[in-house]
Amino acid sequence: MCSVKDGLIERDNYSLAGKTAVVTGAARGIGRAIALELARRGASVVVNYRTRQEAAEEVVRLAKELGADAVAVQADVSDDAAARALVAAGAQRWGKVDILVNNAGIAHYGLLLDTTVEQWDLLMGVHLRGAFNCTRAALPGMIRRGYGRVINIASVWGQVGAANEVAYSTAKAGLIGFTKALAKEVGRGGITVNAVAPGVIETDMLNGLTPDEKAALAEATPVGRLGSPEDVAGIVAYLASPAGGYVTGQVIGADGGMT
Numbered sequence: 423m424c425s426v427k428d429g430l431i432e433r434d435n436y437s438l439a440g441k442t443a444v445v446t447g448a449a450r451g452i453g454r455a456i457a458l459e460l461a462r463r464g465a466s467v468v469v470n471y472r473t474r475q476e477a478a479e480e481v482v483r484l485a486k487e488l489g490a491d492a493v494a495v496q497a498d499v500s501d502d503a504a505a506r507a508l509v510a511a512g513a514q515r516w517g518k519v520d521i522l523v524n525n526a527g528i529a530h531y532g533l534l535l536d537t538t539v540e541q542w543d544l545l546m547g548v549h550l551r552g553a554f555n556c557t558r559a560a561l562p563g564m565i566r567r568g569y570g571r572v573i574n575i576a577s578v579w580g581q582v583g584a585a586n587e588v589a590y591s592t593a594k595a596g597l598i599g600f601t602k603a604l605a606k607e608v609g610r611g612g613i614t615v616n617a618v619a620p621g622v623i624e625t626d627m628l629n630g631l632t633p634d635e636k637a638a639l640a641e642a643t644p645v646g647r648l649g650s651p652e653d654v655a656g657i658v659a660y661l662a663s664p665a666g667g668y669v670t671g672q673v674i675g676a677d678g679g680m681t
């Protein structure tokens with residue numbers, strides 16, 4: 423619960439000092455910004471990467487510069503044993519994992535009729551099985567301690583659907599269902615579960631788009647620009663903090679007004 427003094431929320435309710443976090447897919451893009459924002463607010467952070475060890479070590483170095491402890495851990499989150507080892511790495515180092523951010527993801531552009539079974543399974547494996555694996559690994563400790571924050575990075579396309587991205591939209595809509603259902607299952611245990619649904623955010627994930635396509639997307643966004651990874655990270659840090667403790671089962675848009 424959020425602590426209040428003289429009718430004001432105490433400042434440390436926005437701090438993550440003493441908290442520990444696992445952020446999946448944190449070597450670049452939105453995950454990197456989330457890992458650094460959690461570190462800036464005092465959390466110790468496991469920086470998960472799949473392939474980019476050097477980039478992950480750089481995030482660890484920057485987190486340490488911010489005064490936080492951090493460690494880079496390789497894992498493909500769609501692999502259950504790897505996801506368990508990832509969460510265990512945080513628990514072994516700091517004795518607990520308070521915050522899990524299921525951020526790892528991949529894009530897939532293509533008509534449904536051109537989408538192969540392998541592509542479909544790959545997307546569901548990273549977005550859905552990955553979140554399932556990591557959450558299942560982190561929850562027992564959270565339940566034992568009566569405190570936890572699970573934050574899933576969904577997408578505006580999981581809310582409204584996107585042509586040419588049916589598989590991706592389906593995976594993100596599934597993640598939203600996972601969020602709402604799990605929030606009801608674990609709420610009494612002091613654990614909140616929320617989703618953040620970014621709009622179009624400037625990361626490598628947009629590499630498949632032409633400058634004209636990006637400009638058209640910015641034009642279609644009410645605030646008139648694409649988002650930055652930090653636009654997402656600030657919301658995640660709030661949800662991870664004690665001040666966010668009465669928010670659960672929600673999908674918070676970070677989409678510049680797209681929805």
Ligand code: NAP
Nearest residue numbers: 447451452472473498499525526527577620622623625627
């Ligand atoms: P990004 O720059 O492409 O980064 C994706 C990250 O996920 C990378 O660090 C990647 O690791 C990691 N990853 C992919 N598959 C993984 C796996 N099986 N196990 C562990 N890590 C894995 O993309 P981003 O834009 O930051 O996206 C982050 C999240 O936001 C994704 O879930 C994405 O769907 C969501 N999102 C993005 C946007 C957007 O416009 N950018 C909008 C809505 C939602 P490697 O570096 O090793 O490949």
